[in-house]
Amino acid sequence: MFRCVLFWCAAVLVAVAIGPAPAAATAEPKPESTSKAGSTASVAELRRELADLERRLDRLIRTYNGKRAELQRARTEERAARERLRDAEEAYRAAARQVAELANLRYQTSGLDLPNALFGPGLGNAAVLEHLAAQRTAALGRYAAAQQERRTAAEQATRLAERIRDQADEVNAERKRAERLIARIKQRLDRLVPLAPGRLPGGGFAPELPNGPDNITPRTRLMRDLVTERFPTGFAPGCFRAVNDGGEHPLGRACDFMLSSGGAMPTPDKIALGHRIAEFLIENANRLGVKYVIYRQRIYHMSNPGWRPMADRGSITANHFDHVHVSML
Numbered sequence: 402m403f404r405c406v407l408f409w410c411a412a413v414l415v416a417v418a419i420g421p422a423p424a425a426a427t428a429e430p431k432p433e434s435t436s437k438a439g440s441t442a443s444v445a446e447l448r449r450e451l452a453d454l455e456r457r458l459d460r461l462i463r464t465y466n467g468k469r470a471e472l473q474r475a476r477t478e479e480r481a482a483r484e485r486l487r488d489a490e491e492a493y494r495a496a497a498r499q500v501a502e503l504a505n506l507r508y509q510t511s512g513l514d515l516p517n518a519l520f521g522p523g524l525g526n527a528a529v530l531e532h533l534a535a536q537r538t539a540a541l542g543r544y545a546a547a548q549q550e551r552r553t554a555a556e557q558a559t560r561l562a563e564r565i566r567d568q569a570d571e572v573n574a575e576r577k578r579a580e581r582l583i584a585r586i587k588q589r590l591d592r593l594v595p596l597a598p599g600r601l602p603g604g605g606f607a608p609e610l611p612n613g614p615d616n617i618t619p620r621t622r623l624m625r626d627l628v629t630e631r632f633p634t635g636f637a638p639g640c641f642r643a644v645n646d647g648g649e650h651p652l653g654r655a656c657d658f659m660l661s662s663g664g665a666m667p668t669p670d671k672i673a674l675g676h677r678i679a680e681f682l683i684e685n686a687n688r689l690g691v692k693y694v695i696y697r698q699r700i701y702h703m704s705n706p707g708w709r710p711m712a713d714r715g716s717i718t719a720n721h722f723d724h725v726h727v728s729m730l
Contacts, residue, residue: 447589454586461582465575472568479561486554493551496544500537590631597623597690606690606730611653616641618653620690621729624682625656627689628727632678634660634671649692649728658725664718672697678725695726 597620599607609618617625617640625638636659642650649655660667660675667675679696682689686703693702698711698720717723 447593451586451589451593454582454589458579458582458586461575461579465572465579468568468572468575472565472572475561475565475568479558479565482554482558482561486551486558489547489551489554493544493547496540496547499540500544591685594627594685594688595623596688599690604687611641616653617656618729621654621656624689624691624727624729628656628658628678628681631681632658632674634658634674634678636660636662654692654729656727658727659723660725661723664716664723666717667723675725682725682727690730692728692730694728695721696724697722 597606599609599620601607606620609620611618613622615622621640625640629638638656638658640650640656641653645651658675658678660671675696679694679701682691682694683701683703685691691703693700695701695711698713699708700711701708711720714720
């Protein structure tokens with residue numbers, strides 16, 4: 402009996418000892434997994450929001466361009482109205498002069514034998530007076546018509562000037578809305594820039610070895626892929642090269658983003674694209690591990706912020722007019 406009790410107690414103790422074990426299967430995920438999932442969801446959410454903002458921007462740009470086209474048409478109509486007003490002013494002055502001349506002639510010849518004074522003998526009074534009356538009536542008609550045309554042209558020009566002012570205000574408002582939306586898109590794009598590998602707690606970056614078939618470091622590869630995806634130039638970037646020229650290219654820590662080929666000066670739109678690439682690299686230098694940027698014979702070193710001129714190296718390519726150079730930590 403005593404043995405049975407001992408056996409039963411031992412069984413209970415064993416059951417109690419092993420009871421909590423299944424709870425381990427329902428343990429919460431590790432913080433790293435949760436963080437990674439949250440990061441993925443955040444990026445996906447940002448991309449959806451960015452796509453929505455880009456659609457809104459497209460609508461704003463269409464509205465903006467429509468307003469600009471209306472404004473240009475209104476300005477063309479206003480110029481035509483001003484020309485009509487000038488013509489009407491000239492016609493009005495000419496008609497007024499003619500009426501004044503006829504009135505003056507009537508006054509000066511009121512005591513004379515008008516037919517003989519004007520046309521010599523042989524033309525009767527009735528015919529002459531009828532002729533003068535017809536001229537005066539015609540002149541007064543032209544005067545009245547010119548006066549009305551002048552008034553109409555002036556009113557139309559005034560209305561068009563007011564319309565232009567209103568449309569100019571609308572265009573400026575649409576432009577400002579589009580600029581604000583572009584700024585929001587840019588902010589969200591910047592939030593999608595990942596943190597480069599090798600970032601140290603103090604803010605610096607640990608050294609990296611080149612790897613892969615392209616012989617560049619992981620940080621350089623991340624930066625290259627981000628720039629080529631966001632700012633397509635139409636030319637392949639040049640990163641690793643074996644020539645030891647004292648720079649970071651042989652170390653796998655530099656890339657050139659070409660804007661033209663054959664040493665030619667880039668087009669104005671490609672020059673502007675180069676400025677955007679340089680600006681992006683500078684703004685995200687702390688996240689990507691950028692060391693310095695060179696563009697258009699100027700250098701921006703992260704350890705000493707600000708653009709500074711460089712010496713003339715003798716060619717468009719050597720002076721970095723046809724590409725943006727970036728060196729990485």
